Amino acid sequence: MMRALYSAATGMEAQQFSMDTISNNLANVNTTGFRRNEARFQDLVYQELRAPGTPVGASMVPVGQDVGLGVKVGSSEKIFTQGNLIQTSNPLDVAIQGDGFFQVTMPDGTTAYTRDGSFKLDANGAIVTANGYFLQPQISVPQNAQQLNVGQDGTVTALVPGSAQPQQLGQIQLARFVNPAGLSPVGGDNLYTQTAASGAPIVSQAGLNGTGTLQSGYLENSNVEVVQEIVNMIVAQRAYEANSRSISTADQMLQTATQMQQNG
Amino acid sequence: MVRGLYTAASGALVAQSQADVIANNLANVNTSGFKRTLLQVQSAPEMGLYRRQNDPSSDSPRGTASSAFVGALGMGAQVMDTPTVFEQGSLSSTGNPLDVAIQGNGFFAIQTPQGVRYTRDGQFSQDPTGRLVTMDGNLVLGTNGAPVQLQANGGSVQINSSGQIAQNGQIVGSLQLVQFANLTQVRPEGDNRFAATPAAGAAQATNSTVHQGFLETSNANVVRSMVDLITAQRWYEANTKVIQTQDQANSWAISNVARTQ
Numbered sequence A: 001m002m003r004a005l006y007s008a009a010t011g012m013e014a015q016q017f018s019m020d021t022i023s024n025n026l027a028n029v030n031t032t033g034f035r036r037n038e039a040r041f042q043d044l045v046y047q048e049l050r051a052p053g054t055p056v057g058a059s060m061v062p063v064g065q066d067v068g069l070g071v072k073v074g075s076s077e078k079i080f081t082q083g084n085l086i087q088t089s090n091p092l093d094v095a096i097q098g099d100g101f102f103q104v105t106m107p108d109g110t111t112a113y114t115r116d117g118s119f120k121l122d123a124n125g126a127i128v129t130a131n132g133y134f135l136q137p138q139i140s141v142p143q144n145a146q147q148l149n150v151g152q153d154g155t156v157t158a159l160v161p162g163s164a165q166p167q168q169l170g171q172i173q174l175a176r177f178v179n180p181a182g183l184s185p186v187g188g189d190n191l192y193t194q195t196a197a198s199g200a201p202i203v204s205q206a207g208l209n210g211t212g213t214l215q216s217g218y219l220e221n222s223n224v225e226v227v228q229e230i231v232n233m234i235v236a237q238r239a240y241e242a243n244s245r246s247i248s249t250a251d252q253m254l255q256t257a258t259q260m261q262q263n264g
Numbered sequence B: 001m002v003r004g005l006y007t008a009a010s011g012a013l014v015a016q017s018q019a020d021v022i023a024n025n026l027a028n029v030n031t032s033g034f035k036r037t038l039l040q041v042q043s044a045p046e047m048g049l050y051r052r053q054n055d056p057s058s059d060s061p062r063g064t065a066s067s068a069f070v071g072a073l074g075m076g077a078q079v080m081d082t083p084t085v086f087e088q089g090s091l092s093s094t095g096n097p098l099d100v101a102i103q104g105n106g107f108f109a110i111q112t113p114q115g116v117r118y119t120r121d122g123q124f125s126q127d128p129t130g131r132l133v134t135m136d137g138n139l140v141l142g143t144n145g146a147p148v149q150l151q152a153n154g155g156s157v158q159i160n161s162s163g164q165i166a167q168n169g170q171i172v173g174s175l176q177l178v179q180f181a182n183l184t185q186v187r188p189e190g191d192n193r194f195a196a197t198p199a200a201g202a203a204q205a206t207n208s209t210v211h212q213g214f215l216e217t218s219n220a221n222v223v224r225s226m227v228d229l230i231t232a233q234r235w236y237e238a239n240t241k242v243i244q245t246q247d248q249a250n251s252w253a254i255s256n257v258a259r260t261q
Helices: A003-027 A226-258 B003-027 B222-256
Strands: A037-043 A046-050 A065-068 A071-078 A085-087 A094-097 A101-105 A111-114 A134-136 A146-150 A155-159 A167-171 A173-176 A202-205 A213-216 A218-220 B040-043 B047-053 B066-073 B077-081 B091-093 B100-103 B107-112 B115-119 B157-159 B164-167 B170-174 B177-179 B186-190 B193-196 B209-212 B214-216
Touching: A003 A037, A003 A071, A003 A226, A003 B003, A037 B186, A046 B186, A065 B003, A065 B186, A094 A101, A146 A213, A226 B003, A226 B222, B003 B077, B003 B222, B100 B107, B107 B193, B157 B209
Parallel strands: A094 A218, B100 B214
Antiparallel strands: A037 A071, A046 A065, A085 A218, A094 A213, A101 A111, A101 A134, A101 A173, A146 A155, A155 A167, A173 A202, B040 B077, B047 B066, B091 B214, B100 B209, B107 B115, B107 B177, B115 B193, B157 B164, B164 B170, B186 B193
């Protein structure tokens, strides 16, 4: 059958994937610390009908003939650009301004990474994520502490009774990756895990070694731009339509071919 | 059989190839750095038509055919070649510091398992050791022919219009940008890559400029492709109509010419 049918089908599949990605971005437009995905495409192999340089008498064919066979999804890349900071005035809401991730201890003991700094205290005063996972290194806030504060370098301080000066309770550390786009978002919950592609985490104090600084009382919003996503959606829809036209045209051509023979 | 049947079939086949090419262009309308393919058609070799004339001076009952040349008879159409159109695609802003677009005739050089290849797709990222890689993990080459190595502990990356990369205010490398004397010999390989055949000439320096935070969109044009698709469809139909007409004429001849009653 015609190659056009299959090429156009790959085009429609690719645009569907693009649409899936855009929908997920839009669904997370208000998710703290969310990072948008972008579908990226590559052309498929070319079928060579005649190679350039094929001898023709004493000369040769200057240009070959090849037909491309469509498109595939190359990657769906996480784009780690900064999201807007939104003021909440809650001292345990911490936003990272710049590169880096908070480290979180998962129930199975492994470490996950997140940009979502909406921390809470558990019953024992330990700083945990919204899901109840411990921040790493673990920091505990005494029951009767007041004026909790997180500094730009991650130092957590509070006024404890019996002491005139704020006491240091611990320091939040940030991990950064050479290739953050290689992190795996598999678990959801705004958490990422390390992969061979991301490289090993480089852990340091906030503000050092290329990590960002911390802003207490703020949350980092999703980096999804609604207008950009809508534009991408329009592009995906029109590209999908154009590919469906290729299919219907190829179909009509084949129909013409099958109706060519006269009966009788 | 009647020559016209084969002539019309050759036209229909070329129209079908045209639809195949357009379908691939449309499938890649969102592929960054994609260059559309053009189908070029030529007439098939012509054959000479000669008039058979009985020569009165000959004794042969059938006469000898003197070969009076009547004219050339076309034998249909065939695909001449499928050049890639390296027209500039428009640049679209992504804001991603490792996305780079080329304005001009240049290509990025990348190291693949099959050897050095060229691409217009500047969707780069870093591997765990800080080297600049393409979407497929192929290494992006610098002007010194070695992979571009960024600082492993990061810092914001600035790429200037000549492809020079600075990180933390320090120059860490420069993207290799090349162009070819004979672009028709730079062939697409898929995966947004091009291979330079020996006839393309040596890779030379280019004055193309690089734009950081931008990607070059596909140069496949939807409107133009739609028009071409309609043309291809009608072209195909016209040829099948010719086949039908010839077929009907044959059919009539078979059933009526030898009829005796």
